Ligand code: NAD
C-alpha cells in the first residue's frame with residue numbers, strides 16, 4: 001500500500017505517546033505510524049495492545065541517542081514526519097539523576113534533529129519535525145498570571161532545563177538550517193496508562209492499597225490539568241494546521257491546588273470502593289517538599305483556540321472518575337508496573353521523606 005505519510009512517533013510506548021498513536025492509527029488508516037521507543041521503565045507496549053495488530057502500525061525498538069540506528073530507520077521507512085515525545089519525564093527523578101535527563105532530552109533531541117536534517121535537506125516540502133514540550137520551561141508563576149507563547153523561558157528543575165534546551169535546539173535547527181519545525185508546550189496531563197510515579201496515578205494506587213498519600217510541602221502548589229486525549233487531539237490539530245516555526249501552548253484552563261485535588265480523588269475513590277465518606281482522606285500525609293518546587297503553572301491556550309480552533313472537551317471531575325475507573329478495571333497493568341524496579345524507586349523517593 002502507498003501511504004500518504006510515514007510518521008515516526010518517538011516515545012510512543014509511554015503515557016501520552018500511546019494516546020497519540022491510538023488516535024492517529026485509527027483516524028488515519030492511510031498514514032503509516034512507526035513507534036520508535038527504547039522501552040525504558042516508562043515505556044510499555046501493553047499500552048498499545050488494543051491497536052498493535054492494525055496494518056498501519058509498526059514498533060521499532062530504538063534509542064533516540066543512537067543516531068546510526070535512527071539513520072537506518074530513516075533509510076528503511078523514509079519518514080516525512082517526526083512527532084518527538086521520547087524523554088525522561090519525571091521531575092523527582094531528574095533531581096535524583098540529572099545527567100540521564102541531559103542525555104535523552106538534550107543529546108537525544110539533537111541526534112534526532114541531525115538525522116532529520118541529513119535525510120530531508122534536499123527536499124523539505126511535506127516534511128515536519130513536531131517537538132512535544134512542556135509548560136515547565138516557563139518557570140513558576142505567582143498567584144496570578146498565565147504563560148503565553150511570549151513568556152521568557154525560566155526553567156528551574158533539571159527536567160525543565162533539559163526540555164528548555166531541547167526546545168532551543170529545535171528552534172536553532174529551524175533558523176540555521178530551515179528545518180520545518182513546530183513546538184507545543186502543554187500543561188499537566190492525566191488519564192489512563194499514566195505511570196504511577198506521577199501525582200494522580202500514585203495517589204489512586206496508594207488509596208486503593210490504603211497506603212499513606214505523600215503530599216509535598218503544604219499541598220499548595222497549583223497545576224493546570226488536561227485530559228490526555230484532549231492533548232492527543234491538540235497534537236493532531238497542530239500536526240495538520242500548525243504553522244512552521246511557531247509555538248503553541250496547550251492547557252486545560254483547569255487549575256487545582258494539589259491538596260484539593262487529592263481530597264477530590266479520595267472522595268471519588270471512597271465512592272467507587274464503597275468506603276465510608278472521608279475514610280481515604282485520613283491517609284493524607286504531608287511530607288518534605290520537592291527541592292525547587294515550582295509554585296504554580298497556568299497556560300493561556302487562546303492562540304491555539306483562536307488560530308487552530310482547538311479547546312479542551314472534558315470536565316475535570318468526569319475525567320478523574322473515568323481515570324479512577326480505568327485503574328480499578330486494569331489491576332494487572334498497575335500491579336505489573338509497580339512491581340520490581342518501582343519498589344526500589346518508591347523506597348528511595350518516599351521512605352524517610
Ligand atoms: P513517559 O515518561 O510516560 O514516556 C516517555 C517514553 O519515552 C517512554 O515510552 C520511554 O520508553 C521513551 N523513551 C525514553 N527515553 C528514550 C530514548 N532515549 N529513546 C527512545 N525512547 C525513549 O512520558 P509522557 O508523560 O508520556 O511525556 C511524553 C512527552 O510529553 C515528554 O516529552 C514530556 O516532556 C512531554 N510532556 C508531558 C506532560 C505530562 O503531563 N506527562 C506534559 C507536557 C509535556
Ligand code: DAU
Pocket residue numbers: 089090091092133134135136186187188189197198199200202214215216217219221222223258290297
Ligand atoms: O506541567 C507539565 C509537566 O507535568 C510535565 O512536563 C511533566 O513531564 C509531568 O511529570 C508533570 O510534572 P509535575 O512535576 O507537575 O507532575 P507530578 O505529577 O510529578 O507532580 C504534580 C504536583 O504534585 C507537583 O506540584 C508535585 C506534587 N506531588 C507529586 C508527587 C509525585 C506531591 O505532592 N506528591 C507526590 O508524591
